[in-house]
Amino acid sequence: MSESTPTAADARRVAQLARDRVRFEEEALQLSDQVYRVARRLVGSREEADDLVQQAYERAFRSWQSYTPGTNMRAWLLRILTNLNIDKGRRQQRSPQTTSLDDAGDYFLYNKLEAATAEENLDEERVLEKLSQDSIVEALADVPHDFRDTIVLVDIGEFSYADAAQILDVPIGTVMSRLHRGRRILKKNLADRTVTA
């Protein structure tokens, strides 16, 4: 045995590293509700979301030293999670075709809902009540995945454009254009489900 005896400084370093790791893990776990909320809408089922979140945390805990303290840990965790989701091909892709939006502007959903009711001058709260949770879940699931991922991160996860760009590894302009188009597709899907029902 040629190994030298650990010095007191070595022992302090090891202890500090262990404390840093525990602190990292506690902080990451405190964010797990928010991570799950996003994960649940990136995939099609609760089971897939559970697996994805668990795998993301396993990976995050293994590679904790690649996280830079003081940076946005929630975005860092979501970056791991979205990469895992892409790697596994678990995207919930029901409609790979490009949705035609020639006739669907941003007022499209409201116009359709209003036209479908017999009442005049309905206020916006009453119009909103026509949308069920099921129709929203289905309408989002049918948004093509690139657009859906962006909507989920920004509109559900409440990430900034910059954070969403970092998580998805795309330019910020791409986030903005996907968001704009994705929301229109979502509203068109909602109109299709709600008005024709």
Next chain:
Amino acid sequence: MNAQLDPCDKCEEMMQPYLDGTLSDREVAEAEQHLGRCKWCAKRYRFEERLRRYVRVELSEAMPPELKAKLAALRTSLQL
């Protein structure tokens, strides 16, 4: 923004960036001037605001307690 658009069409085009807070000051003033006198567009803007909140709430699902327990079990125990 296309200056040839009908005012309501232009207001529709401005809705998402307006609600996202990404319009310039001049564009915000232009949108608000139109919204102040056009109830038709103002109603649609209010609907969009509520819709965004509604979608966020309706699509938010709490993490199952079993998963939370599994994640907690991944922690490293502190052994000093």
